Amino acid sequence: xxxxxxxxxxxxxxxxxxxxxxxxxxxxxxxxxxxxxxxxxxxxxxxxxxxxxxxxxxxxxxxxxxxxxxxxxxxxxxxxxxxxxxxxxxxxxxxxxxxxxxxxxxxxxxxxxxxxxxxxxxxxxxxxxxxxxxxxxxxxxxxxxxxxxxxxxxxxxxxxxxxxxxxxxxxxxxxxxxxxxxxxxxxxxxxxxxxxxxxxxxxxxxxxxxxxxxxxxxxxxxxxxxxxxxxxxxxxxxxxxxxxxxxxxxxxxxxxxxxxxxxxxxxxxxxxxxxxxxxxxxxxxxxxxxxxxxxxxxxxxxxxxxxxxxxxxxxxxxxxxxxxxxxxxxxxxxxxxxxxxxxxxxxxxxxxx
Amino acid sequence: xxxxxxxxxxxxxxxxxxxxxxxxxxxxxxxxxxxxxxxxxxxxxxxxxxxxxxxxxxxxxxxxxxxxxxxxxxxxxxxxxxxxxxxxxxxxxxxxxxxxxxxxxxxxxxxxxxxxxxxxxxxxxxxxxxxxxxxxxxxxxxxxxxxxxxxxxxxxxxxxxxxxxxxxxxxxxxxxxxxxxxxxxxxxxxxxxxxxxxxxxxxxxxxxxxxxxxxxxxxxxxxxxxxxxxxxxxxxxxxxxxxxxxxxxxxxxxxxxxxxxxxxxxxxxxxxxx
Ligand code: SF4
Ligand code: SF4
Ligand code: FES
Numbered sequence: 001x002x003x004x005x006x007x008x009x010x011x012x013x014x015x016x017x018x019x020x021x022x023x024x025x026x027x028x029x030x031x032x033x034x035x036x037x038x039x040x041x042x043x044x045x046x047x048x049x050x051x052x053x054x055x056x057x058x059x060x061x062x063x064x065x066x067x068x069x070x071x072x073x074x075x076x077x078x079x080x081x082x083x084x085x086x087x088x089x090x091x092x093x094x095x096x097x098x099x100x101x102x103x104x105x106x107x108x109x110x111x112x113x114x115x116x117x118x119x120x121x122x123x124x125x126x127x128x129x130x131x132x133x134x135x136x137x138x139x140x141x142x143x144x145x146x147x148x149x150x151x152x153x154x155x156x157x158x159x160x161x162x163x164x165x166x167x168x169x170x171x172x173x174x175x176x177x178x179x180x181x182x183x184x185x186x187x188x189x190x191x192x193x194x195x196x197x198x199x200x201x202x203x204x205x206x207x208x209x210x211x212x213x214x215x216x217x218x219x220x221x222x223x224x225x226x227x228x229x230x231x232x233x234x235x236x237x238x239x240x241x242x243x244x245x246x247x248x249x250x251x252x253x254x255x256x257x258x259x260x261x262x263x264x265x266x267x268x269x270x271x272x273x274x275x276x277x278x279x280x281x282x283x284x285x286x287x288x289x290x291x292x293x294x295x296x297x298x299x300x301x302x303x304x305x306x307x308x309x310x311x312x313x314x315x316x317x318x319x320x321x322x323x324x325x326x327x328x329x330x331x332x333x334x335x336x337x338x339x340x341x342x343x344x345x346x347x348x349x350x351x352x353x
Numbered sequence: 354x355x356x357x358x359x360x361x362x363x364x365x366x367x368x369x370x371x372x373x374x375x376x377x378x379x380x381x382x383x384x385x386x387x388x389x390x391x392x393x394x395x396x397x398x399x400x401x402x403x404x405x406x407x408x409x410x411x412x413x414x415x416x417x418x419x420x421x422x423x424x425x426x427x428x429x430x431x432x433x434x435x436x437x438x439x440x441x442x443x444x445x446x447x448x449x450x451x452x453x454x455x456x457x458x459x460x461x462x463x464x465x466x467x468x469x470x471x472x473x474x475x476x477x478x479x480x481x482x483x484x485x486x487x488x489x490x491x492x493x494x495x496x497x498x499x500x501x502x503x504x505x506x507x508x509x510x511x512x513x514x515x516x517x518x519x520x521x522x523x524x525x526x527x528x529x530x531x532x533x534x535x536x537x538x539x540x541x542x543x544x545x546x547x548x549x550x551x552x553x554x555x556x557x558x559x560x561x562x563x564x565x566x567x568x569x570x571x572x573x574x575x576x577x578x579x580x581x582x583x584x585x586x587x588x589x590x591x592x593x594x595x596x597x598x599x600x601x602x603x604x605x606x607x608x609x610x611x612x613x614x615x616x617x618x619x620x621x622x623x624x625x626x627x
Contacts, residue, residue, distance in 0.1 A: 260599030267405035290431030
């Protein structure tokens with residue numbers, strides 16, 4: 001870390017900084033909306049709600065729940081009145097910069113799971129890439145992990161910087177700002193902050209450490225990918241794990257690392273659009289084929305794929321990184337109290353026997 | 354940047370009614386440069402788009418050596434295929450192709466070949482067969498067993514003679530006797546057992562209805578084919594076709610990019626989730 005890189009933002013200075021940023025960017029900040037804390041555009045007078053984990057992660061800022069991939073139009077061919085010509089128009093996102101400020105480190109880390117899939121493989125996703133490139137994440141390090149948090153199990157932590165551009169570390173009645181990327185550095189510069197003092201830095205580190213100590217100790221999960229693979233055929237195990245599940249899909253929608261999507265057409269008259277929408281692998285329809293065949297007809301098989309993808313297939317394909325950032329949202333949001341930590345631990349222990 | 358979701362516009366040049374529920378479409382890209390640039394390998398697939406309804410995946414069944422059009426055979430089964438069946442010559446649709454992997458035609462060089470197809474399953478095999486016949490000197494014996502329920506359910510009947518002339522040993526069969534039918538009678542797996550191709554230096558490629566595949570695989574085992582010698586092409590519900598949407602995985606493999614062609618040995622390594 002270059003000296004002078006760390007800045008200090010006093011508590012009162014935060015809204016001024018956000019206001020300043022909102023002149024040239026859309027700035028999404030967590031705000032109270034009914035019972036939920038949601039990322040909403042900052043406007044004058046907006047109150048930041050930074051005390052608890054936002055209800056949904058900032059996933060949709062880069063990967064919207066519904067987005068138009070292209071528009072299409074049929075036109076009558078004047079020379080052959082019984083024929084229609086087809087036109088397709090790509091609809092890529094604009095280039096406006098968005099700043100997400102006040103997400104948790106786990107929320108930003110979610111994108112480090114998306115990136116290898118959407119931005120580094122054989123096929124690149126231009127929609128994702130355009131948004132990702134134009135979105136800056138300023139994450140707030142956690143001081144008080146909740147009892148559903150387990151970021152430390154999966155390589156994260158209350159002050160993890162993976163996926164973030166700036167880390168805000170609470171200290172001295174304000175925040176020590178630690179830029180992680182060049183984009184982050186530019187955002188911090190906008191605030192015109194003073195350098196953080198050595199005392200402020202020490203306090204920030206201490207508070208981050210304290211927060212980390214408040215998490216439940218991380219079990220050794222290194223062998224879990226192989227163990228889950230071995231457990232694949234053990235349907236009894238998966239039936240037990242899925243016994244309570246009602247296939248509602250709440251767990252997938254709020255998950256910062258779930259990226260499965262559907263593509264469908266909306267059409268009226270001679271024109272329409274092709275859209276992509278979040279999909280839900282816990283639903284029976286997800287793999288239902290036109291022939292009526294379904295490779296995953298039971299909820300046990302679907303849960304097996306969801307957990308398998310996160311803790312076995314994805315890590316095997318992407319350098320042993322788990323496709324879960326331990327945010328605990330699936331645990332909090334599940335109406336039936338299915339707990340992914342218990343499933344992972346049961347898999348580990350089951351195979352340990 | 355190249356947008357992998359964006360189909361090219363193609364024009365329906367010719368439609369062949371193969372059976373009561375199977376049609377073959379010959380498509381030409383509207384942009385002649387795209388047609389010229391389109392290179393693919395036998396076994397690769399295309400996504401056909403009927404805008405307003407959606408996309409569906411089909412193996413390109415014309416051989417790569419044939420450059421004038423891309424050919425797809427479509428069995429009417431769901432929404433998209435029903436729409437495809439209502440197309441007329443001159444209509445325009447979207448095509449994303451080529452996608453996916455291909456038959457290991459290089460590794461098959463110098464070997465004897467047994468192709469076993471059933472019904473619409475002959476379509477993916479046709480691209481390979483025509484490629485092999487166009488490069489006849491590179492391959493040993495090329496035997497094809499192709500069967501359907503009845504003579505009316507066989508596709509590509511109009512080119513059987515040509516396949517034979519170009520050097521394929523074509524064995525045709527239907528499930529039971531039909532008036533005027535002079536070829537074999539019996540289920541494909543039974544005919545395979547009768548033909549009993551020796552596994553020595555041979556590759557078997559099969560595609561067809563799941564139940565046929567099951568018994569063909571069993572038959573090949575009984576003939577002592579090793580799993581490495583058996584190749585099949587999988588069908589799965591797909592959406593993106595480019596390994597992103599998470600729809601088509603079997604464990605760590607995505608059928609859309611890692612397939613559709615797999616050897617039996619590769620399939621054995623995958624979790625049992627077909
Ligand atoms: S699986 Fe659960 S804990 Fe893991 S990232 Fe998704 S919502 Fe968070
Ligand atoms: S939220 Fe709970 S009940 Fe709903 S699909 Fe997920 S695990 Fe099943
Ligand atoms: S069809 Fe989307 S991942 Fe294979």
